[in-house]
Amino acid sequence: MKRTMMRYTILAVASLTALNIQAGENLETPTNGFSVISHTLWHDVAMPLEWHLHEDGVINNDANMQGTPAIANPDAVTEISDAFTEWQNVATSNISVVYSGETPTGDSGCDLTNIVTWSDNNVTWPAGVIAMGLTTTYVGPSIVLNNMNRNVSCGQAGGGSNIVNLSAAVYPNGTTLAEGTILDMDMTWNPDEFDYSTTPNAVSNVFDIQAVATHEFGHLFGLSHTSMAFAGVDPATMFPSVSDTNIAFQNNMRSLAQDDIASSGRGYPATGFWPDGVAPYTTGAISGWVRQSNGSAAQGVRVWAYNTADTSQPVYEGFSVTQFDWDPALSAGDYVLKGVEPGSYYVCILPWNNGVPNTQADDDNRYNLTVLNGVGHTGFPTECYDDVASGTNNPDFADSDRIREVEVSAGETTPSINFVTGSGDTDIMLVMDRSGSMNLAADAAFSMSKLDALKLSADSFINFLDLDGGHRLGLVQFNSGVVPFVPAFDLQDLTAASKPDAQNAISGMVAGGMTNIIDGVQEAVNQLTSAASPNDRQVVFVFSDGKHNSPWGSDLMDINGPIVDNDLTLYSLGFGTDVSGVELNQVALNSGGQHVEHQALTPAELQKYFISIAASAVDLTMLVDPLYELTAGKSGSLEAIVSESEKDLIFTMNWDVPNKNQFNTTVISPSGCTIGTVFNMPGVQVRKGDTHRHIKIPMPYRCNNREDHVGTWKLQFTAAKSNHESNRLIAQAFSTSNTKMFTDFRAEKEQPIAETRLVHEGVVVKKADFIADVVIPVKSTGDSDDQDKQDGGKPRQLPPESERTVRIKFTDDGRNGDRKARDGIFTAQLPTKIEGSYRMRIQGQFESGKSFGQREQVSSYYFDGNQISLPKTK
Numbered sequence: 001m002k003r004t005m006m007r008y009t010i011l012a013v014a015s016l017t018a019l020n021i022q023a024g025e026n027l028e029t030p031t032n033g034f035s036v037i038s039h040t041l042w043h044d045v046a047m048p049l050e051w052h053l054h055e056d057g058v059i060n061n062d063a064n065m066q067g068t069p070a071i072a073n074p075d076a077v078t079e080i081s082d083a084f085t086e087w088q089n090v091a092t093s094n095i096s097v098v099y100s101g102e103t104p105t106g107d108s109g110c111d112l113t114n115i116v117t118w119s120d121n122n123v124t125w126p127a128g129v130i131a132m133g134l135t136t137t138y139v140g141p142s143i144v145l146n147n148m149n150r151n152v153s154c155g156q157a158g159g160g161s162n163i164v165n166l167s168a169a170v171y172p173n174g175t176t177l178a179e180g181t182i183l184d185m186d187m188t189w190n191p192d193e194f195d196y197s198t199t200p201n202a203v204s205n206v207f208d209i210q211a212v213a214t215h216e217f218g219h220l221f222g223l224s225h226t227s228m229a230f231a232g233v234d235p236a237t238m239f240p241s242v243s244d245t246n247i248a249f250q251n252n253m254r255s256l257a258q259d260d261i262a263s264s265g266r267g268y269p270a271t272g273f274w275p276d277g278v279a280p281y282t283t284g285a286i287s288g289w290v291r292q293s294n295g296s297a298a299q300g301v302r303v304w305a306y307n308t309a310d311t312s313q314p315v316y317e318g319f320s321v322t323q324f325d326w327d328p329a330l331s332a333g334d335y336v337l338k339g340v341e342p343g344s345y346y347v348c349i350l351p352w353n354n355g356v357p358n359t360q361a362d363d364d365n366r367y368n369l370t371v372l373n374g375v376g377h378t379g380f381p382t383e384c385y386d387d388v389a390s391g392t393n394n395p396d397f398a399d400s401d402r403i404r405e406v407e408v409s410a411g412e413t414t415p416s417i418n419f420v421t422g423s424g425d426t427d428i429m430l431v432m433d434r435s436g437s438m439n440l441a442a443d444a445a446f447s448m449s450k451l452d453a454l455k456l457s458a459d460s461f462i463n464f465l466d467l468d469g470g471h472r473l474g475l476v477q478f479n480s481g482v483v484p485f486v487p488a489f490d491l492q493d494l495t496a497a498s499k500p501d502a503q504n505a506i507s508g509m510v511a512g513g514m515t516n517i518i519d520g521v522q523e524a525v526n527q528l529t530s531a532a533s534p535n536d537r538q539v540v541f542v543f544s545d546g547k548h549n550s551p552w553g554s555d556l557m558d559i560n561g562p563i564v565d566n567d568l569t570l571y572s573l574g575f576g577t578d579v580s581g582v583e584l585n586q587v588a589l590n591s592g593g594q595h596v597e598h599q600a601l602t603p604a605e606l607q608k609y610f611i612s613i614a615a616s617a618v619d620l621t622m623l624v625d626p627l628y629e630l631t632a633g634k635s636g637s638l639e640a641i642v643s644e645s646e647k648d649l650i651f652t653m654n655w656d657v658p659n660k661n662q663f664n665t666t667v668i669s670p671s672g673c674t675i676g677t678v679f680n681m682p683g684v685q686v687r688k689g690d691t692h693r694h695i696k697i698p699m700p701y702r703c704n705n706r707e708d709h710v711g712t713w714k715l716q717f718t719a720a721k722s723n724h725e726s727n728r729l730i731a732q733a734f735s736t737s738n739t740k741m742f743t744d745f746r747a748e749k750e751q752p753i754a755e756t757r758l759v760h761e762g763v764v765v766k767k768a769d770f771i772a773d774v775v776i777p778v779k780s781t782g783d784s785d786d787q788d789k790q791d792g793g794k795p796r797q798l799p800p801e802s803e804r805t806v807r808i809k810f811t812d813d814g815r816n817g818d819r820k821a822r823d824g825i826f827t828a829q830l831p832t833k834i835e836g837s838y839r840m841r842i843q844g845q846f847e848s849g850k851s852f853g854q855r856e857q858v859s860s861y862y863f864d865g866n867q868i869s870l871p872k873t874k
Helices: 073-089 209-220 247-254 259-268 452-470 499-507 516-531 556-565 583-593 603-617 784-789
Strands: 002-008 028-031 036-039 049-054 097-103 115-117 129-138 153-154 159-166 182-189 196-199 204-207 284-291 302-307 316-317 333-340 342-352 406-408 426-433 472-479 537-544 569-575 594-598 623-625 627-630 635-642 646-655 665-668 675-676 683-689 692-698 700-702 705-709 711-720 726-737 739-746 753-760 767-775 805-809 826-829 837-847 851-863
Touching: 049 073, 073 097, 073 209, 073 247, 097 159, 115 705, 129 209, 129 851, 153 182, 182 209, 204 209, 204 247, 209 247, 209 259, 259 316, 259 333, 284 406, 302 333, 302 406, 302 665, 316 333, 333 623, 426 516, 426 603, 452 499, 452 603, 452 646, 452 683, 452 692, 452 726, 516 537, 516 556, 516 627, 556 569, 556 583, 569 583, 569 603, 583 594, 583 837, 583 851, 594 603, 594 837, 594 851, 603 646, 603 726, 623 635, 623 739, 627 635, 627 711, 635 646, 635 726, 635 851, 646 665, 646 711, 665 692, 675 739, 683 826, 711 726, 739 837, 739 851, 753 851, 767 826, 805 826
Parallel strands: 049 097, 049 115, 115 182, 196 204, 426 472, 426 537, 537 569, 569 594
Antiparallel strands: 002 129, 028 036, 129 153, 129 182, 153 159, 284 333, 302 316, 302 342, 342 406, 623 726, 627 726, 635 711, 646 692, 646 726, 665 675, 665 711, 683 692, 700 705, 739 753, 753 826, 767 805, 767 837, 837 851
16 A cells, blocks of 8 residues: 655645545555455554664765765664654554664565665655655455465555465464455655755755654554644644644654544554553543434544644544445444543534645545545534534634533543534525516516516525525526626625625516526536535526527426536426426436426515525525415414524515515514514524515524523514505524425325435434425416517416315325335325426424424425426436
């Protein structure tokens, strides 16, 4: 297994790279046909490991004309022995090494002679490479050694090998030799490009032998990289770069950090190392799991532990395991930090692509390759136990009162320090139809045009995103092609400064022309794929009131490739009686998004579904979603049951009549505190408009020296007196939560099936009830082209939704399409009467331990007359 070390300077960084497959804590090697990742370690019987210095020692030590003094062989032996001794002195590790003199062997390779050499003829040095460590291992199935099987294959898994004879004095009969056991280690140095020193120094291109060797020998014992290096000069020894000019950096590389010490014990546990060593124990452990919000394992996630007395940098690093991990005691997503010194810690998870100090880029090859075999190791914000998210790459300890301390005792494992990954910030492209049909009235009451209703909805959408914070937004409008906004509002941070520009751009939209959804989507794709430092989640949200019809004969499914191949998510909202539901639904399914279709809406209802899609796109959970009709002066309330898994509570209100004071609104907490919603105030954010109000309350909320969180929260509202007999009010409650609802569909011969489940804190909830109201579509009118060509007009009268709504109940009893009783997956058969898009409003109530609550979800499925549409793989 080849390791290389490259220099680090103040201005540029080059770091160790790896040609083998590795994982957190230890180097690992693929076995069983590359289906299992096994640790690469020395056998205990091989200790102490003998090593030799090539007789020529440090040659050509003035390669850079620095006047670097020659290094005598005894001095080189001292430097290298001190590097070995740093590892040998770890009390909780069984590593031991002995110097066995000089050797004429100068070339690396599996010959059972462990050498340190500056005269290796087997190496062609790439530019910038300082030194390389080569470990070669036993290649073959596990065997028990005896006098007849000592000639074994030694090399690299999947590469070349040669036969060596294992000495009975080192490997006695009865020794079990596992595949991947290290048999030979060689350390070779570049004498042509760099000079070397026996002390830390600040001379360019002159490297301290002990600093480099201490790191490299960690690899030769089977240890992997750590990503921990802080303050520019304080790396763990196994951080994959070293400075040639920073003396403090070199001194710190010489001395093992706590993470290096724990890693050594993990591979070679000795007295004191918990849990794999021997009593009396001087260390403990921290264990738990990392799961995604749907309950599946988050694999290869970086886990850091900080000493609570000093949060300037972490002291231990580990990774949640993948399905390829060698340890049968661990499942995918589990992690264990072993060999932790007793004390108090903050434990945090970080996505793999977070920046790491002192590197130009977070190159996966520098640290840990098996994370690439996992899922769920990116796309979530950094957070610390228990559920405290950070707005930066690194953990934020500014509000340390919210972070729970994890106590570690010697000889004990602190269990259940579990994490559920959330969703990070999102890049959203809002792609809006401004074709001629948008001049039609939005509803039978002729209250406003479709375009005006879109403008109000988009305004609420932007305010809602701004309330959630941290997202980026871009705007695209289209008719027969993309119509530029003047000024343009391309993808950018949505801030207090940029938000008015977005809203002004939308207010200037004018309807006219045909419907070219392809060009609108392609423009959104272009902006997302060319974005600098893109967010992990990128969404295209398409609004259209008609079918794609320009240019004539083009196929809307052409958008599937650009969306799916670039890992984008499509959400779409169809508004009208003749939209491109077949294609939009299919692309949404293929990309993990959703297509929702409404054939008749009031302007307030359109706002509601814009907010619902915005919430889905930024990973918010819907708690409750009713509809109110209030006469002037009348009051109402919305109750939201909040569990301990809710991190933020968001109430939204949307109404028809433009008047920002149309409703007097307050929020009542579970303990009875009254919270005003007119202005921002400590602990409350408010966004107000003529037809909406959005309120965000982070949990817990401090009220009268106590914390309000779990229980029933009430949004109370009274309609102001006006000339309007009644006002239609849409009120919704959302949350940032670790309790989420998921709905999937599957085709059955008898009748298609919907499967719904709730996942609470990473665990599927077994005790729940679900019902759904399904709206049966009306037959498509086929008049999209005609509507685009006319200027204004009257919308088609449709049967009321109340006459087209079917209620279904979900069961978990193993019958009527349910695959397994009491597994927490609830099943219902879906109505399929005519071709079209069926909209579902699913409501659920749950109980999990001491937690209880409610959830709602808007979903949909498309029936083509024979079967429902399902995601199609590429």
